[in-house]
Amino acid sequence: MDATTAPRGRMVKRQAILAAAFGEFAARGYAQTGVDEVAAAAGVAKATVYNHFGDKETLLREAIAASAEAATAKNLAAIERLVDTGGDLRPILEDVGLRLIQCYCDDDSWALRRLLYAELAHLPDLLEIVQVQAAERVQRVLADRLARLALAGHLRLTDPDAAVEHLSALLTGPLEARARWGTRRLPAKEMRQIAAAAIDVFLHAYGT
Amino acid sequence: MDATTAPRGRMVKRQAILAAAFGEFAARGYAQTGVDEVAAAAGVAKATVYNHFGDKETLLREAIAASAEAATAKNLAAIERLVDTGGDLRPILEDVGLRLIQCYCDDDSWALRRLLYAELAHLPDLLEIVQVQAAERVQRVLADRLARLALAGHLRLTDPDAAVEHLSALLTGPLEARARWGTRRLPAKEMRQIAAAAIDVFLHAYGT
DNA sequence: TCAAAACTAGACTGACAAGTATAAAAATAT
């Protein structure tokens, strides 16, 4: 039943169910959402949901895993642009910073964090999926890039992991309150300001 | 029925119910916790819970509000220690930073954030209570202190609010991942290191 | 001391939702 052996039509429905489940769970909460509603949103019969996922909890797990995977891909794409062009590093960092902020402020991204926080107490293994598969991976790739920039003499740092911690804290920390925990959309201008301010502090500490 | 007019014994039970409700909701989630369980944990009959709070949702609101109030008080007490002693500012900032980190890592504090995130989608007005009554208040008081230190020439900053954003981001940002969203206890030594690193970056950007 | 208010234990109702069952229809594979 995996992605390679299953019939193609089956995977289409599976994806539709996952997307619908994530959307409904995010909107009304896991406990408040019935499997019937997920099925309706996916345009599918309830029995089909059970045929694919067995029970509601598995559905939640898979939906979260899929969403985390998607979010990770977007983050990695943003980090991809952090390359040494020879010119001034600041505008490049600001650009990447803004893109990471945009990832963080995506509706799905807020929804993912909400679901994760909400169900963490009663499904602790979700942490494994999201922390290890997503967060740490992004952190590692970003640390690699920073290390390379330091080696080329464009940054002054000894511990790339510490620098990543500070960089992402500076970028995402201000977002929680300003975006009112995902209930308010930030204007693009505000995002740029936050990115610029974050990079400014970062470069004071780690710039050459 | 407020704190001043209600019989004294009544308030004792009320507090017991609030504390038990917060603990149970935090441990197993709001939807997964029955009112019976809260009553049992509080050592009280179920009818008494309804007598005090009317329904489960009100109980949640009041429990969160009470917890937010307590958390705010602890934060403000930590900030209280940020005063100009004439000597070096760094150790004072590190001390206050460590205390703020300890507030943030408190079990109740993690539980509060989890509950807030979890129920935000379906009770949006919780934001009002926590954001306005707690978070913004702490931020304002801290900004006042930083402004005063800047005026005395110990910090170099134009926008105290921006500096507070960065300071608290640097202090609390690294905690999410390290404490695994509240599921892991941080050793005291690690907290001190995080505080020292955060203050170091902060002073590079805002120190004189 | 005595009346009013608050509390208790327990049973009860009613709604809601997870998961199953069934039989027919659609898609798919060989």
Added chain:
DNA sequence: ATATTTTTATACTTGTCAGTCTAGTTTTGA
């Protein structure tokens, strides 16, 4: 073409839980 798998609609079972009710007990205030 036909056998197999998947999907659908619908009805059903079952357990859970918010909130109510009752009747008796404790606490409190004056």
